[in-house]
Amino acid sequence: MHDQTLTGLAAALTAGEFSSRELTEHLLARIERHDGALNSFITVTGDQALAAADAADAARARGEAGPLTGLPLALKDIFCTRGVKTSCGSRMLDNFAAPYDATVVEKLAAAGTLSLGKTNMDEFAMGSSNENSHYGPVKNPWDLSAVPGGSSGGSAAAVAAGLVPAALGTDTGGSIRQPAAFCGITGLKPTYGRVSRYGMVAYASSLDQAGPMARTAEDCAHLLGAIAGHDQRDSTSVARGVPDYVEGLEAPLSGLKIGLPKEYFGDGLSAEVASAVREAIAVYESLGATVREVSLPHTHYAIPAYYVIAPAEASSNLSRYDGVRFGHRCENPSDLIDLYKRSRAEGFGEEVKRRILIGTHTLSEGFFDAYYKQAQKVRRLIRQDFLDAFEEVDVLMGPAAPTPAFDLGANKDPVSMYLQDIYTIAVNLAGIPGISVPAGFAGGRPVGLQILGTHFAEAQLLNVAHQFQQATDWHLRRPAFAEETA
Amino acid sequence: MQWETVIGLEVHVQLATRSKIFSGASTAFGAEPNTQACAVDLGLPGVLPVLNEQAVAMAVQFGLGIHAEIPEVSVFDRKNYFYPDLPKGYQTSQMYEPIVGPGEVEILLEDGERKTVRVHHAHLEEDAGKSLHEDFHGMTGIDLNRAGTPLLEIVSEPDMRSAKEAAAYLKAIHSIVTYLGISDGNMAEGSMRCDVNVSVRPRGQEAFGTRAEIKNVNSFRFVERAIEFEVERQIELLEDGGTVVQETRLYDPEADETRSMRTKEEANDYRYFPCPDLLPVVLDQAYVDHLRGQLPELPAAKRERFQGELGLSAYDAGVLSASRAMAEYFERVHAVCGDAKQAANWVQGELSGALNREGLAIVDSPVSADQLGGLIVRVLDDTINGKAAKQVFQALWHGEGGDEHNSADAIIEAKGLKQVTDTGAIEAMIDQVIADSPAQVAQYRDAEPDKRGKMIGYFVGQVMKASRGTANPQQVNALLKEKLDALC
Numbered sequence: 009m010h011d012q013t014l015t016g017l018a019a020a021l022t023a024g025e026f027s028s029r030e031l032t033e034h035l036l037a038r039i040e041r042h043d044g045a046l047n048s049f050i051t052v053t054g055d056q057a058l059a060a061a062d063a064a065d066a067a068r069a070r071g072e073a074g075p076l077t078g079l080p081l082a083l084k085d086i087f088c089t090r091g092v093k094t095s096c097g098s099r100m101l102d103n104f105a106a107p108y109d110a111t112v113v114e115k116l117a118a119a120g121t122l123s124l125g126k127t128n129m130d131e132f133a134m135g136s137s138n139e140n141s142h143y144g145p146v147k148n149p150w151d152l153s154a155v156p157g158g159s160s161g162g163s164a165a166a167v168a169a170g171l172v173p174a175a176l177g178t179d180t181g182g183s184i185r186q187p188a189a190f191c192g193i194t195g196l197k198p199t200y201g202r203v204s205r206y207g208m209v210a211y212a213s214s215l216d217q218a219g220p221m222a223r224t225a226e227d228c229a230h231l232l233g234a235i236a237g238h239d240q241r242d243s244t245s246v247a248r249g250v251p252d253y254v255e256g257l258e259a260p261l262s263g264l265k266i267g268l269p270k271e272y273f274g275d276g277l278s279a280e281v282a283s284a285v286r287e288a289i290a291v292y293e294s295l296g297a298t299v300r301e302v303s304l305p306h307t308h309y310a311i312p313a314y315y316v317i318a319p320a321e322a323s324s325n326l327s328r329y330d331g332v333r334f335g336h337r338c339e340n341p342s343d344l345i346d347l348y349k350r351s352r353a354e355g356f357g358e359e360v361k362r363r364i365l366i367g368t369h370t371l372s373e374g375f376f377d378a379y380y381k382q383a384q385k386v387r388r389l390i391r392q393d394f395l396d397a398f399e400e401v402d403v404l405m406g407p408a409a410p411t412p413a414f415d416l417g418a419n420k421d422p423v424s425m426y427l428q429d430i431y432t433i434a435v436n437l438a439g440i441p442g443i444s445v446p447a448g449f450a451g452g453r454p455v456g457l458q459i460l461g462t463h464f465a466e467a468q469l470l471n472v473a474h475q476f477q478q479a480t481d482w483h484l485r486r487p488a489f490a491e492e493t494a
Numbered sequence: 495m496q497w498e499t500v501i502g503l504e505v506h507v508q509l510a511t512r513s514k515i516f517s518g519a520s521t522a523f524g525a526e527p528n529t530q531a532c533a534v535d536l537g538l539p540g541v542l543p544v545l546n547e548q549a550v551a552m553a554v555q556f557g558l559g560i561h562a563e564i565p566e567v568s569v570f571d572r573k574n575y576f577y578p579d580l581p582k583g584y585q586t587s588q589m590y591e592p593i594v595g596p597g598e599v600e601i602l603l604e605d606g607e608r609k610t611v612r613v614h615h616a617h618l619e620e621d622a623g624k625s626l627h628e629d630f631h632g633m634t635g636i637d638l639n640r641a642g643t644p645l646l647e648i649v650s651e652p653d654m655r656s657a658k659e660a661a662a663y664l665k666a667i668h669s670i671v672t673y674l675g676i677s678d679g680n681m682a683e684g685s686m687r688c689d690v691n692v693s694v695r696p697r698g699q700e701a702f703g704t705r706a707e708i709k710n711v712n713s714f715r716f717v718e719r720a721i722e723f724e725v726e727r728q729i730e731l732l733e734d735g736g737t738v739v740q741e742t743r744l745y746d747p748e749a750d751e752t753r754s755m756r757t758k759e760e761a762n763d764y765r766y767f768p769c770p771d772l773l774p775v776v777l778d779q780a781y782v783d784h785l786r787g788q789l790p791e792l793p794a795a796k797r798e799r800f801q802g803e804l805g806l807s808a809y810d811a812g813v814l815s816a817s818r819a820m821a822e823y824f825e826r827v828h829a830v831c832g833d834a835k836q837a838a839n840w841v842q843g844e845l846s847g848a849l850n851r852e853g854l855a856i857v858d859s860p861v862s863a864d865q866l867g868g869l870i871v872r873v874l875d876d877t878i879n880g881k882a883a884k885q886v887f888q889a890l891w892h893g894e895g896g897d898e899h900n901s902a903d904a905i906i907e908a909k910g911l912k913q914v915t916d917t918g919a920i921e922a923m924i925d926q927v928i929a930d931s932p933a934q935v936a937q938y939r940d941a942e943p944d945k946r947g948k949m950i951g952y953f954v955g956q957v958m959k960a961s962r963g964t965a966n967p968q969q970v971n972a973l974l975k976e977k978l979d980a981l982c
Contacts, residue, residue: 088540101539108533110540207540213770242542243773321770324572327583328537332636348576371574371765380767 010038010170011486014079014227017173021068021078028068028078028122032061035080035124039171042490045152048166050085050143051093052125060122067120076234077120082175084163085126086133087113087218088207096209097131097141097159100329100336100355110207111242112176112218112235119234124172128162131357132326133180133211135159136428137419138187140359145416148190149489150453154413157187163221164191169490174222174231178208180215181314182409182432185444188221189408189456192446194473194483195221196228199463200439201246203232204239210325212318213244215436224483225445225473229253232466248464256467257474262296264472267401271307272431278411280450285407288447288457291479292405292472302400304393309386310434311426316370316383317437322360323367329355362422391438398462403472407431408444408456431458441466445473446482454482495733496697499725500705501660501690502652503717505667506645507677508621508685509552515620515644516543516586523683527626527637535642537581542771545570549644550775551785552676553593553618556646558786559670560613562597570618570772574765579623579636587647589766592617593775599650599670600794601662606808611663612651619645640684646676652691652702657721661714664688665816668714669793673818687712692724694732703728704738708745708752720745724752796821804834813842819856823863830867830899833874840870844887861890864899872902881963882911914965917973920957923965924974927956928981939982950974 009017009031021028036054043049057080064078088094088106095101109117116123130140138146138161146161148154149169156165160177164187167175177184179197188195196219203218210216220231233254238247266289273282289299331337331351338350356364370379397404409428419425435442440463447457457476461469477483514521517534534541557564571589594616601609621643626635648667654660668686671677678685693705706728708720723745728738742761743752791799793815800811814824820841828837845866849859869890873883886905895901895908906912914920928935931953938949950971957970 088538094539096539104539106539108538205540206542209539210771241544243544244542244771320767324574324584324765324767327574327576328539328581330576330578330583332578333536333581334538344578368765371767373763373765376765376767 009034010173012173013223014173014230015224017079018075022073028061028064028080029058031078032057032080032122032124035172038490039124042169043166043171045147045489046149046165046169046171047144047146048128048156048162048169048171049082049125050095050097050128050162053092053123054125056092057122057124060117064120064122074120076230079121079174080124080172081116081121082124082127082163082166082172083113084129084160084175084177086129086178086209087126087176088209089113089123089126092126094126094209095142096133097129097143098355098357098360099142101209102142103336104334106207108207111204111239113207115235116176121234127160127166127175130159130161130183131360132209132322133159133178133183133216134322134359134363136182136186136425137414137416138162139416140357142357147416148413148453149487150192151413152489153415154453155190155416157190157409157413159183159187160195160221161187164188164193164195167191167193167221167223168487170486171490174220174227176218176231176235177221178216178218179432179436180211180217181318181436182429184219184221185408185432185442185456185458186429188444189458190413190454192454192482192485192487193221193223194225194228194443194445194477195219196232196443196466196469197435197441198232198236198466199246199441200436201244202236202441202464202466204237204242204245206239206241210321212321213325214321215314215318217436224477225443225470226254226257226477228443229257229470229474232470236466251467253467253470256471259471260296261292261472261475264292264295264297264403265401266292266297266299267302267397267404268299269304269307269397269404269406270301271304272406276410276427276430277407278450281407281409281411281455284448284450284455285405285457288476288480289405291476295475295479300401302397302404304390304397304434306386306389306393307434310390310437311430313383313386313390314429314433314437315366315426316379317387319363319367320371320380321367323364323371326356326360326364331355359422387437390434394434394438394440394460395462402461403465403468404460406458408458412450412453412455435460439463441469443469443473445476446485447480448482497694497725497729498697498699499655499657499721500652500693500695500702501654501656501721503650503654503660503663503691504689505648505650505664506687506689507648507667507671509549509644509646510675510677511546511548511552511644513546514642515546515549515618517642519642521643525639527635527639529639531623531638531641535581535638537583543586543769545772545775546644549618550593550777552644552674553616553646554777554782554785555674555676555789556616556648556671557594557597558782558789559674559792560597560599562613562616563595564777564782565591565593565595566777567591568593568617568775568777570769570775571766572769575762577622578634579625579638579641581623581638581641585620585622586769586772587619588617590768591774599663599666601659601666602797602812603662604658609659611653611659614649614651616646616648619647621645652693657718657725660690660721661718664714664717666793669816669818673790673792675790675818681712681714684712688717690717690721690724692721692728693738694725694728704740706738706740706752707742709742709755711745716745716747719747719750720752723750727752790818793821800834804828806834806838810838810842814838817856823856823859826863827867827870830864831870831874833870836870836874837867840866844884848891860893861887862897862899865890865897865901868900869902872906876913876915876966878906878911879913879963879967881958882906882913885909885911885963910962911964914961915969917969920961920965920969920973921977923957923960924953924970924977927953927960928977931956935978935981938978946978950978953978
């Protein structure tokens with residue numbers, strides 16, 4: 009049963025093939041057996057999950073089950089969950105149990121789903137390999153010597169390994185799409201403002217967005233429908249109706265205009281990834297789509313702009329971790345300054361400190377105009393690039409990452425790590441949605457095709473991704489890791 | 495050398511919203527520590543601010559009240575610094591695009607002169623919590639009840655030239671915000687506090703001197719005294735050949751002096767940037783017009799009307815319009831009795847005296863405006879004389895006569911204070927007094943005619959005493975004079 013999609017499991021539960029408790033027990037047992045090698049969970053909430061599964065089974069028995077009732081999920085450990093540790097992958101919050109649920113957590117519970125636990129991640133969502141976690145790196149189930157990508161690496165690895173059918177991730181600069189690509193699953197970053205950020209520990213507030221990570225676009229459509237929508241507690245969530253994302257999945261793609269940004273196929277792109285992506289695009293042509301080259305001329309400014317804006321916001325967002333009210337506090341502080349210095353020095357990891365320093369610097373008097381304001385101008389240009397392109401074409405396609413998953417420890421230099429996000433980061437700056445779907449392999453490691461649409465075009469992206477998955481079987485491939493007969 | 499003082503004020507007004515500026519927690523004063531701080535106020539991971547619309551409306555009302563420009567768009571920024579009572583490590587404020595643009599406030603000086611002080615802008619921000627240094631041996635307690643309370647910071651231009659002007663400006667701001675009902679203006683509870691920027695320059699010099707900022711002064715009196723001390727300090731320093739350093743100082747009311755807190759070199763770099771969790775505030779014209787339509791008559795307009803229409807003196811008009819409560823009380827008394835001057839005299843005289851003695855605010859007056867008006871009616875229609883009126887007032891003050899609007903009448907009736915105007919009765923009392931005072935009558939008769947006027951007082955007093963204060967004094971006077979002169 010662990011190989012099934014969310015949609016398949018829902019049908020099996022409805023048909024009474026097994027109960028939610030049986031499914032949950034099975035997955036908890038798999039986590040127990042296999043996650044030692046993978047390290048994809050920080051916290052497993054087995055008792056709560058089983059209690060919720062029983063409640064779901066009871067609801068089903070009363071005839072009160074919805075389409076998602078009784079389905080087990082996992083939550084990136086960035087979402088606040090009442091009474092359960094919410095560490096954000098950091099020593100700073102190792103002792104923090106949130107007193108409230110994030111809006112998306114509430115919504116998923118209201119839809120009848122249950123959580124198996126909280127997944128590993130790069131500390132405060134800062135990283136592209138999941139090597140920056142206080143709880144140790146996550147391994148890629150396709151190859152345990154490879155990274156799963158980051159920052160939502162735990163969610164991606166857990167889904168790919170069949171420990172959970174789907175999970176929530178967050179994407180500030182590629183953190184859903186790149187790990188989805190590295191682990192051979194489907195991951196959607198919605199339009200900024202589509203999903204509430206309330207209760208999601210902030211990294212870079214103007215870029216952060218939660219989204220589903222699952223085996224198929226269809227599963228993502230079900231989950232997005234459950235979590236999307238305006239939230240009065242998040243002023244940046246958009247008051248706009250939520251369409252039925254499942255309804256349009258089957259629409260044919262004839263006449264679809266696909267743009268290939270030439271900047272996404274240049275230097276630095278691995279030849280194997282390029283050829284997998286080109287083959288995927290050929291599939292679309294066979295489905296009736298037309299393809300043309302477009303240009304996003306400011307692409308090469310995206311990483312520099314991102315590494316001004318995101319650290320600036322992060323430096324401010326992370327100021328609340330001061331050892332005063334919650335989180336890590338150093339032993340025996342001698343005075344206030346000592347309390348601040350040692351609590352933060354001990355609580356934060358190296359990459360987080362690096363970004364706090366960068367952000368503090370770029371916001372400082374005398375540098376603000378040169379860095380922050382300039383980066384905001386670049387951000388507007390990048391957004392305009394996309395809007396111009398969407399005048400010409402319906403969707404953009406390209407690789408989700410320049411290479412397949414790299415080896416653990418391969419990218420020691422921060423800048424080479426930052427370059428991992430070259431195709432994903434501009435999307436966050438522009439606020440548009442993007443999805444990564446499995447599109448082949450390179451050296452035995454998965455390759456992701458990234459599809460981008462204009463603001464609030466999630467239904468179209470899901471349709472385009474789903475049609476690809478109807479024509480291919482990349483998304484059905486499973487890693488040898490943890491294979492067993494269900 | 496002749497020195498000129500230059501003063502600018504940053505006044506922080508706590509807005510009287512029910513809930514905090516970015517959360518639903520209550521803003522009520524005086525609760526147990528940390529019982530009015532929700533997840534948002536505590537700055538827990540993952541929480542987000544939601545702007546309180548009431549705070550926006552109040553800020554706009556203030557802007558309209560000082561004839562300020564109201565920009566269509568304003569933006570919240572983060573002011574970043576670490577302090578234990580600042581939960582998020584930043585204060586959400588407005589640095590670059592405030593909600594209220596340039597405006598002006600008219601102040602009234604003691605000599606009756608008027609002066610306009612320009613307001614540079616006013617912006618919305620959240621208050622921090624409180625650090626409690628007592629009660630925790632060697633440690634500091636943090637109370638976050640106040641964290642997130644909405645503040646309107648009103649920044650003046652450096653237009654004031656004396657401590658008195660600064661105090662007058664602060665009073666004018668106090669009166670505007672209380673008139674608008676956007677703040678309780680309670681300075682003792684910290685609802686209004688100000689930072690004072692003070693510098694001196696040689697008279698005639700255009701360039702400003704180096705300023706010192708005195709932080710967190712929380713009474714009208716302290717503002718005056720802090721400025722006076724600071725001006726003297728700066729002048730002395732300069733005359734001794736020294737220089738004023740730009741710094742933040744603290745006023746200590748007990749020592750009556752200002753002390754250095756930190757110099758410019760030690761100042762924080764607040765790293766302001768637009769808050770990404772809040773959308774820009776966009777105010778459409780219809781909304782602003784709607785609020786404009788709801789503005790009450792403000793103190794300057796009221797003062798004008800009291801002087802022009804009601805014929806009060808500039809002084810009386812100023813005092814009676816200073817607070818909304820005072821103005822409303824006076825206007826009600828006036829409406830009941832119909833005589834503005836009498837109403838003004840009673841409110842400022844007997845009533846204010848009694849309130850001051852008891853330390854009561856006018857809203858807590860045991861004598862209602864209706865009751866006082868009813869009393870004045872009886873003075874005006876000669877039912878009672880002035881002396882009896884004071885007795886009636888005292889009785890009202892002590893709750894006699896019930897709390898009906900006509901309780902003055904009940905007291906007059908019960909105490910038999912109705913004025914005696916029957917000439918026959920008064921004459922009888924006069925005859926008795928004259929008969930009982932042969933020596934005084936003889937003195938009167940022997941005195942020079944121009945001295946007699948003063949001597950008549952004795953007889954008046956005796957007659958009033960005989961009438962238990964109820965005889966009409968004018969009648970007593972006239973009849974006594976007639977009868978005594980007939981004896982001469």
